[in-house]
Amino acid sequence: MSQGRPIVIETRGLRKVYGIDRAPLVALQDISFAVEEGSFVSLVGPSGCGKSTLLQMLAGLVPSTSGEVLVDDVAVRQPAPEKISVMFQDATLLPWKRVSENVEFPLEISGMPAVKRRQRAAAMLSLVGLADFAERYPHELSGGMRQRVSIARALAPDPRIMLMDEPFGALDEQTRIKMGYELLRIWEKTGKTIFFITHSLTEALFLADIVLVMSHRPGRIVGTIKADLPRPRTYEIIGSAEFGAARNRIWKLISQDDRDVNGEGMASL
């Protein structure tokens, strides 16, 4: 990863508190980090640590209690679809729309003319290898294919940043590995900045340049691990000594924080 690229996403002292009146619950506390243009950043942490809330705050979907999110040095207060696309854990395809219409959906909202958005959708579908499925309905596709449609849809408005909330969490392991490769290929081809949430340490490390490690109650960043692994990434890397060492460091950061609740962190592996 080259040094000195411009910062595209920056958070400063983000904090989120729920239920202010009675029994306030601090969901996120003092979240500060920066993401460089074109980099692949993973955020790993146990279930329920506030990862999704953080992502929704980055996307401008949920307001923070205090602190701020800057994208290109501008504070994010509402969704900015021309810059940021979001991918959710389940593919969230609209069941009444065909695959191509689903990919067109963000363009339809932004008011692009029908002919143009059809072309754009076709191009995005061939990028994810689903050109032959344009006229199908979501229920006719497998889980992995649905997530590829979801990637095509997120790419359709040509944002610079893609926020992904455990997009492959519901897939079986083989499909998950294939989707990881697929995502890396698309990332290298398009040069997007990707912010990728997962609870899998291996997935986080395998994909990313930088791994942000999060802990819970309250959710906060407990460490930043640089993934100094050669690219393009191959499956064999996972068995390498450097990979193992880096993964152990992440695990240590997460489990240290769990010493009071012994072994609970194991469940989120």
Add this chain to the structure above:
Amino acid sequence: MRALVLVTQTAFVALMIGLWALGSWIGAFDPAILPPPEKVATALGALLQSGDFLGNALDTIIRVIAAFAIGAPIALAAGFVMGENIGVGRSLSPVFNLVLAVPQSIFLPLFVLLFGLGFTQKLIFGITHVFFVVAVNAMAAVRQVPHGQVMLARSFGADRLKIYRSIYLPAMAPQVVTGLRLGVIFDIIGILLAEMYASRTGLGVLLLRWGESYSVDKLMAATVLISIATIVINETMRIWEARAGRWRKILEAR
């Protein structure tokens, strides 16, 4: 599958008419109570040419349409607000449940006292029949709109109006149409009931009059005619319902 349904339905109707004809022929039915099919068919032909019958039928149709035209939009709006606004829904749902438990027909005498025998009484009775079933279905339809889809649309910059049009409308359509279909049926029940109870005009009045005067051929003819009309309305709306819910059926079939 569809052909099978049609065959079953046709066979059922044919069987009923066949038994009726057979029973009449062997003298199992008293013709004064249940006249043979051909006599009812003749009466039916005569009714369709009778100005008196057609005028009363038109009165009933106008009442049914008016009650629906007023009741359905109000019910849709109320159901939407109750479904969308958790606070309003939570405070009004128990009231709805209370009201729904009470048979609406028992209010008819009161309605007659309040609104007289004219158009207003029947209109209001029809509206109350339309309202609840349409409102309850609209409310349920709003509540089942997936939160994730709304979030998705928001992330792509959709404003409220676009979210309603692109997510709410298609997601709600199947159940809303179900509500409307039941609303029409309840509407017809309400209007006919009101007409039979106390009215000067309408099909309900004719049915009651012919029943009391043992004009069974006319009574049967009108009964058959109303049945056919309501079946046609119901089946037409079911086609609409199936079309609006095509995507949902596909999901269930998996």
